[in-house]
Amino acid sequence: MIFAGVLYLREARDRLQTFDQTLYNTSRIMAAGVENYVYEGQQRTDLENVPVLGSDTLPLSTDLTFARWYMADKQLLQFVGEIPPAQLDTPSGFQTQVIDQPQASAPVRLRQLTLPVYQRDRLIGYLQIAASLTSVEVPLQQLRLFLAVGTPLALGAIALTGWVLGGKAMQPIRQSYKQLQQFTADASHELRAPLAGILSHAQVGLMQPVDPQEQQQRLTIISQVAESMSFLISQLLFLARHQGKLLPDMLKSVDLVQIVQPLTAEYTLQVAQKQQTLRINIPQTSLYVQAEPELLRQAIANLLSNAHRYTSNHGTIELRLWQTHRWAIFQVKDNGVGIDAKDLPRIFDRFYRADQVRSRQTGGFGLGLAIARQIVEVHGGEITVQSSPNQGSTFEIKLPAQSMPG
Amino acid sequence: MKILLVEDDPIQLEPLKTALSKSGHGVDGVQDGDVAQRLISERHYDLLILDWMLPNVSGVQLCQHYRQLGKCSPVLFLTAKDTIYDKVTGLDVGADDYLIKPVNVMELLARVRALGRRSPLWQGDMLTLSDLELHLTTLTVKRQGQEIQLSGREFQLMEYFMRHSRQVLSRDQIEQALWEWDMEPESKAVTILIHRVRQRLQAVGAEDWLQTVYGMGYCLSSPGHPTEAAFV
Secondary structure (H helix, E strand, C coil): CHHHHHHHHHHHHHHHHHHHHHHHHHHHHHHHCCEEEEECCEEEEECCCCCCCCCCCCCCCCCEEEEEEEECCCEEEEEECCCCCCECCCCCEEEEEEECCCCCCCCEEEEEEEEEEEECCEEEEEEEEEEECHHHHHHHHHHHHHHHHHHHHHHHHHHHHHHHHHHHHHHHHHHHHHHHHHHHHHHHHHHHHHHHHHHHHHHHHHCCCCCHHHHHHHHHHHHHHHHHHHHHHHHHHHHHHCCCCCCHHHCEEEEHHHHHHHHHHHHHHHHHCCCCEEEEECCCCCCEEEECHHHHHHHHHHHHHHHHHCCCCCCEEEEEEEECCCEEEEEEEECCCCCCCCCHHHCCCCCCCCCHHHHHHCCCCCCHHHHHHHHHHHCCCEEEEEEECCCEEEEEEEEEEECCCC | CEEEEECCCHHHHHHHHHHHHHCCCEEEEECCHHHHHHHHHHCCCCEEEECCCCCCCCHHHHHHHHHHCCCCCCEEEEECCCCHHHHHHHHHCCCCEEEECCCCHHHHHHHHHHHHCCCCCCCCCEEEECCEEEECCCCEEEECCEEEECCHHHHHHHHHHHHCCCCEECHHHHHHHHCCCCCCCCCCHHHHHHHHHHHHHHCCCCHHHEEEECCCEEEECCCCCHHHHHCC
């Protein structure tokens, strides 16, 4: 706004200066036409050759409102335009006059120049001319209007742009805040539910009349729920602790084969409980990646646990580990219940359970895959899933391969 | 009171149901939102206790539906959703109380009693009909200085009749009020219960207060009441 004001003032001043300059030039041209001589002992002034005042009017570029010639004694000699005072009463130089004109709707502003004219260093008279300032005022009015409209518009545009850009910048922050809120809401619910179960069972067990057998049952339930709650808390803490990128000094060269082998040995025992068939396809040679071995173990274990849980008795689970030129890939494929297409995009979300009822019974909290994904991504890898309902699911972890242990 | 308890976690549902039953209430315990929706439309309850996070239909939707049906029994939310916003939403949608899990069972029972005092008029922890008193906390009947202890079902029957005193209640209504929604009592169960309650009322000299209205049902009213002349 200040800029606009300064701009306006400078423009006004420039225009006025130009105007005055033009007026002055005009006056000098006119003054040049004045002839002053001595005739019969008297000073005589001939204005015939003066533009406007004389009869030979030369065209002038400016429109003068009036022109007046005063003698050296300030007496009026000749004029064009409205009737002026008989005596010159204004000082030399520029002045602004406001004249009321009957035909104009508003008072007209005139710029008046009173020029003392010298011939050979002797004052011969005064030339007074005036021109209407409308030629200056109109453009200035337009400029004023332009600025009056333009400045708020510009300010508005800037504000709007700022607001939009600010909103865009806030987007990721708002997003992650919303995610955090959702996570704490879910975690709160998941923690309160088992706690409520424990408290209710304990208090009702103590209510009169006391039945030892009933108390026995309630205590068993309490201990089961407490254990499952402890498992949940471990998972939550894990998620909370391993949020950011892994520090480089936490990574080391790890042979994936050495991680997977012992896990499969344990797993073989587990799957036997449901008479599931396990097929393992692991290379004999080493497969190196930059990793934190404990975390990788956790991620792989989660996939194995899911396959075991969601595949029925006598089902088949296949494990494969292989390498392309860029990636080390670990795959778990089962022929279990599979995942619906509508659940597939959200299957890695925290607390997401495809089937609420069944997962709760089997002790699932919906965090296993979320943890696996967090681990894999923090290693710079990818985790993907393909699945058809009732046909099974295939989960794949890809990690950047290391060509040589480094 | 007849209570509908909606909670999808069986580990939490069972002890609460047991606690409420031990206090003399008839409890329909339901894990599924859809089933709950049906029950609140078809049956009468003196109190609803709702969890919020349910599969299919949420507790909030159940409460809204209940109020839209024009029913005015109190509703209590029992939920893990604990923010101020949740509490405000729950109460604004028509609930009378909002408790956050885990809840102390004694506190829950006290609040249930408190809500029971208000339906439909303030009644206190004791229901009265003329000089017959039914004490809700001790499950006893008292009249003219005599006091008798009632068993669970007997108490529920007396409570039901005293909350709807001087009204004729049909066999169906009595079954719905006293037995769980998915249980079918034997055909003579109500008759036998009425008979037993009349025997208990003998001890306080009020056995003919519980009258049979042939073809319609039963009615509890005191002898001084004008309608008694119509029935014998």
